[in-house]
Amino acid sequence: MRDKKSDRVAKKVKINGIVQGVGFRPFIFQLAAGNRLCGKIENTADGVSIFVEGAPENIESFCRTIPVKKPPIAQITHMFISDEPVRGYSTFSIQSSKGHQELKSTLISPDISICNDCLSELFDPANRRFHYPFINCTNCGPRYTIIDHIPYDRPYTAMKHFQMCPECQEEYDDPLDRRFHAQPNACFRCGPMVSLHTDKGEKIEAENPIQKTIELLKAGKIIAIKGLGGFHLAVDAENNNAIARLRRKKYREEKPLALMAHDIEKIKEFAELDAEEEKVLLSPARPIVIVKKRPRSSIAKLVAPENQYLGVMLPYTPLHYLLLSHHFSALVMTSGNKSEEPISISNQDAFQKLGAMADFFLIHNRDIYLRSDDSIVRVANQTTLQVRRSRGYVPVPIFLGSRTEEVLACGAELKNTICLTRGNQAFLSQHIGDMENPSTEAFFLKTITHMQQILDIHPSVIAHDLHPDYLSTVYAAAQKNKQKIGVQHHHAHIVSCMAENKIEEPVIGLAFDGTGYGTDGAIWGGEVLLADPGKFDRIAHLSYIPMPGSTAAIREPWRMGISYLLDSFGETFREFNLPMFQVIEDSKINTIARMVSNRINAPMTSSLGRLFDGIAAIIGLRYRVSFEGQAAMEMEMTADQSIEEIYEYSWLEGSPFQIDIKPIVQGVVRDVINHISQPAICGKFHNTLIHLFTELSGVIREKNGLNRIALSGGVFQNQILFKGFSRSLAGKGFEVLRHS
Known part of the structure; x- marks a missing residue:
């Protein structure tokens, strides 16, 4: 609104999005100063509110520049501009945050890797934060893991216990400083500190705990290191004996261990990277990226035995850089937890639970309010596929195609995450884990409470899996005065893919994984659905097969091998x-054959994951697994991708279509008997799945007229299938929806 006396106008600019804790207010302050505007900016419960007054052309330039020049890690979802009366401000100021009663819809920033400016200061001997392991600024550092509730101000974070020294306070108060209103701002004088401890928790007096830790790592010791979202167990990645000790202590026989290297060039010494993989590794999220292993390197074979791939990441905290700088090719950095339990976040919990695994502890005194595992991704077809979406990505929402009620989705039993929705936003939690023990259940409950608090979402609807005995389902059933909606596991897979692509019209859905409770009580996992957000029809599925010993068949794929052989050839x-x-004793084979024939503790399954297991056993590739998906992973790695042949396949038309596995199994056995190589068989098997489901999808399209097809489920982490299905279906004219 124009002031008649002074020719000044005033505007109110309200911005929603990730605009707190990312240097947004200092940016606005400097932008206002550059445009000779007066007024103020303050945090609100749903973002920031700006009042500016000045020359009309300056305000126009100011508003136009905000979305273009915003800080790189800020995200603007909405920007509202309205006229205001001129108030006569003489300066521009940043206001302290106030208590807020309105809807808390601020988007909270994820934890951000150390920025280049802070990294430069970290290794500058002339800088007062030289080698300070908690250096940060408004452009980097901890966020989600240290927030108790919003607005994102120091009193509401784990930094409330650390009063800034005069120098840090001066930086914090200076609008022209990079640390202006950087909530975790600290230094050696006033901030968190590290300390070294024995496996019993006794403090070791060391002049430089980090340097002493480096010496211990070089001596082959296992160190529990407190990081950003929890503890890691670290060893020198070139020390085979140290890694062997870690595997024994952690009861982790063969599952690959993650590596952290100082820089991209170090990673290239032991892994092959393409441009997209480099880009993801260097992103502010700093996830673990699954990349191709070089045939020869100094990295110990025990890091990823019998595996062509490595999980690698770059340092994301100053402490990591201090540990890795010029000292190691890489460090093994695996999760600091007991098998199947959540990672430790408190010092006391770590001493208790990790004391039997670690020789020493490098800890600090900044609290972690909410644990957050390292994220894991894989790049395929220039697409970043989320294997585990956690640190660095959470709690950035997925934006939906339409608005929805406030809903809590409780997630699955395995690899659990929860989800809260508000408006057109879906907030996924960090990785919670397998809901099979009290510790994970407690983490599940804490995550629900914490996310509801910081997002101020109070759901009236709770969605849960159909399986009546899942802990998440039991939790949902116990909630009072809430509407409960049971959702079939594979329907949820397809709808989640639709939601990410903002699609609400019906699609054909290919949902392939290891296990999911079906509407008929069987274990599904090789499903073709006709789905929309509210309902689905099961159009086709792999033919049912007994799963002898139930979950024991997952740990021992040879059991599924026997079941498929019996189904295909009889006795x-x-x-x-x-x-x-x-390899397998006759008595054990006879026992399993009887279980299958007599249906004793042998639930029926249509799982594609179990078919991979059975084929892996039949060809002699893998009889027992030490981690989920191991047999399928080895089939992918073994497959000769130059092979173009396929096995015969067939299906029985009906409602639903039944895909007959017998011709495939019979073809595999014939090849084994004829001494066809494992790589050739694995290649043909992958090709067969792609051909089979592409042809079947075409038949379904003719019947239903649907041209969109959604791919979802853990099986699509297999790059051969992900790329092959994407290419084959697109080649037949389908619009292919994938997760991003």
């Missing part, structure tokens, strides 16, 4: 000279 399967029969 004559014993006549074949298969590698499995040289």
Whole structure:
């Protein structure tokens, strides 16, 4: 609104998005100064509110520049501009945050890796923060893991226990300083500090705990290191004996261990990287990226035994850089937890639970309010596929195609995450884990409470899996005065893919994974659905097969091998000279055959994950697994991708279509008997799945007229299938929806 006396106008600019804790207010302060504007900016419960007054052309330039020049890690979702009366401000100021009663819809920043400016200061001997392991500024550092509630101000974070020294306070108060209103701002004089401890928790007096830790790592010791979102267990990645000790203590026989290297060039010494993988590794999220291993390097074979891939990441905290700088090719940095339990976040919990694994502890005295595992991604077709979405990405929401009620989705039993919705936003939690023990259940409950508090979402609807015995389902059932909605596991897979792509019209959905409770009580996992957000029809599925021993068949794929052989050949399967029969005792084979024939503790499954297991056992690739998906992973790595042949396949039309596995199994056995190589068989098997479901999808399209097809489920972490299905279906004219 124009002031008649002074020719000044005033505007109110309200901005929603990730604009707190990312240097946004200092940016606005400097932008206002550059445009000779007066007024103020303050945090609100849903972002920031700006009042500016000055020459009309200056205000126009100011508003136009905000979305263009904003800090790189800020995200603007909405920007509202309205006229205001001129108030006669003589300066521009940043206001302290106030208590807010309105809806708390501020988007909270994820934890951000150290920026280049702070990294430069970290290694500058002339800088007062030289080698300070908690250096940060408004452009980097901890966020989500230290927030108790919003607005994002120091009293509401884990930094409330650290009063800034005069120098830090001066930086914090100076609008022209990079640390202006940087909530975790600190230094050696006033901030968090590290200390070194024995496996019993006794403090070791060391002049430089970090340097002493480096010496211990070089001596082959296992160090529990408190990081940003929890503890890691670290060893020298070139020390085979140290890694062997870590595997024994952690009961982690073969599952690959994550590596952290100082820089991209170090990673290139032991891994092959393409441009997109480099880009993701260097992103502010700093996830673990699964990349191709070089055939020869100094990295110990025990890091990822019998595996062509490595999980690698770059340092994301100053402490990591201090540990890695010019000292190691890489460090193993695996989660600091007991098997199947959440990672430790408190010092006391770590001493208790990790004392039997770690030789020493490098800890600090800044609290972690909410644990957050390292995120894991894989790049395929220039697309970043989330294997585990956690630190660096959470709690940035997924934006939906339409608005929805406030809903809590409780997640699955395995690899659990929860989700809260508000408006057109879906807030996924960090990785919680497998809901099979009290510690994970407690973490699940804490995450629900914490996210509801910091987001101020109070759901009236709770969505849960159909399985009546899942802990998440039991939790949902116990909630009072809430509407409960049971959702079938594979329907949820497809709808989640639709939601990410903002699609609400019906699609054909391919949902492939290891296990999911079906509407008929069987274990599904090789499903073709006709789905929209509210309902689904099961159009086709892999034919049912007994799963002898139930979950024991997941740990021992040879059991599924016997089940598929019996299904395909009857009792004559014993006549074949298969590698499995040289390894598994006859008595065990006979027992499993009886269980299958008599349906004793042998639930029926249509799972594609179990088919991978069975084929891996039949060809002699893997009989027992030490981690989920191991057999399928080895089939992917073994496959000769130059092979173009396929096995015969067939299906029985009906409602639903039944995909007959027998011709595929029979073809595999024939190849084994004829001494066809494992790589060739694995290549043909992958090709067969792609051809089969592409042809079947075409038949379904003819019947239903649907041209969109959504790919979801853990099986699509397999790059051969992800790329192959994407290419084959697109080649047939389908619009292919994928997760991002």
